[in-house]
Amino acid sequence: MPELPEVETTRRGLLPVVTGRRIERLWVRDYRLRWPIDPGLPARLAGLTIRTIDRRAKYLILHLSQGSLLIHLGMSGSLRVVTTATAPAPWDLYDLILADGAILRLRDPRRFGALLWTLTPARHPLLAAIGPEPLADAFDGQYLYTRSRGRRVAIRDFLLNSHVVAGIGNIYAHEALFAAGIHPTRAAGGISRGRYERLAQALIAVLQQAIAVGGTTLRDFAASDGRPGYFQQQLCVYGRGGQPCPQCQRPIRRQAISGRGSYFCPHCQR
DNA sequence: CGAACGACCTGCAGGC
DNA sequence: TGCCTGCAGGTCGTTC
Numbered sequence: 001m002p003e004l005p006e007v008e009t010t011r012r013g014l015l016p017v018v019t020g021r022r023i024e025r026l027w028v029r030d031y032r033l034r035w036p037i038d039p040g041l042p043a044r045l046a047g048l049t050i051r052t053i054d055r056r057a058k059y060l061i062l063h064l065s066q067g068s069l070l071i072h073l074g075m076s077g078s079l080r081v082v083t084t085a086t087a088p089a090p091w092d093l094y095d096l097i098l099a100d101g102a103i104l105r106l107r108d109p110r111r112f113g114a115l116l117w118t119l120t121p122a123r124h125p126l127l128a129a130i131g132p133e134p135l136a137d138a139f140d141g142q143y144l145y146t147r148s149r150g151r152r153v154a155i156r157d158f159l160l161n162s163h164v165v166a167g168i169g170n171i172y173a174h175e176a177l178f179a180a181g182i183h184p185t186r187a188a189g190g191i192s193r194g195r196y197e198r199l200a201q202a203l204i205a206v207l208q209q210a211i212a213v214g215g216t217t218l219r220d221f222a223a224s225d226g227r228p229g230y231f232q233q234q235l236c237v238y239g240r241g242g243q244p245c246p247q248c249q250r251p252i253r254r255q256a257i258s259g260r261g262s263y264f265c266p267h268c269q270r
Numbered sequence: 271c272g273a274a275c276g277a278c279c280t281g282c283a284g285g286c
Numbered sequence: 287t288g289c290c291t292g293c294a295g296g297t298c299g300t301t302c
Contacts, residue, residue: 002295002296003295003296006295032279034278034279034296034297034298058296058297072296072297073295073296074279074295074296074297075279075280075294075295075296075297076279076280076281076294076295076296091280091281109279109280109281110278110279110280110281110294110296111278111279111280112278112279112280112296112297113296126297126298150272151272151273152272152273153272153273153274157273160296160297161297162296162297169295169296170294170295170296171295172295216295218294218295219281219282219294219295220281220295221295238295258273258274258275259274259275259276260294261293261294
């Protein structure tokens with residue numbers, strides 16, 4: 001579910017709630033995430049203070065008075081602020097209970113997410129090899145052009161590779177490719193520098209716009225306050241197979257690339 | 271090194 | 287109504 005804008009929306013919502021707060025306890029209802037939650041984690045976290053929350057790619061990083069928590073929302077995860085009055089659903093896997101009574105409640109029906117503790121988040125194996133943040137200065141068309149030389153993968157899959165660029169998922173990869181006029185199956189290594197400049201600008205713009213409206217809610221994404229995102233109203237191609245292209249009115253095509261859905265306008269994207 | 275693919279898991283929509 | 291199939295916002299690990 002969540003790509004960079006949805007995780008960033010979650011981070012911004014949580015920030016004022018958790019900054020400087022003490023963790024009362026972690027209550028785990030189901031330890032079975034992608035990597036099982038460490039049984040010793042509740043004891044380790046009790047009494048620690050949350051200093052701040054960062055985001056790296058699609059990971060939330062809660063910096064604590066000792067170490068850091070890495071939270072990944074997987075495909076179906078959301079993290080919301082609730083109170084004890086809110087009854088947990090079967091997919092509410094854990095509660096991070098704060099000293100003032102607020103609860104960060106993790107919902108993840110598919111359990112593809114992660115909850116990990118580390119002393120050195122930047123050097124954690126899951127984060128160490130991640131590419132640049134697309135909204136940071138180190139990211140631009142020249143970077144994509146250089147990294148793509150000699151690569152034969154479809155540009156869609158190149159953008160989804162977190163070791164190339166952080167946080168791009170299937171929705172925003174396709175929206176940016178549409179905005180840049182690039183066909184998603186085109187080989188990454190055969191795309192010109194100029195087209196990569198346009199693609200990088202499109203990626204930055206689409207991510208910024210999505211963050212500004214709270215991300216995309218296709219079925220169940222909600223921000224930390226439970227509100228949905230609104231960017232789905234601005235989607236040009238993703239999930240719109242058979243519907244008219246916003247530019248030329250010809251039908252959007254859906255076809256699988258590497259086993260995952262791909263959406264594009266065969267006329268506007270080459 | 272890069273590329274392709276299976277694996278993990280549940281819920282839901284659509285067709286029959 | 288109920289069963290079956292395919293699809294879904296991620297990404298790691300294995301194999302070639």
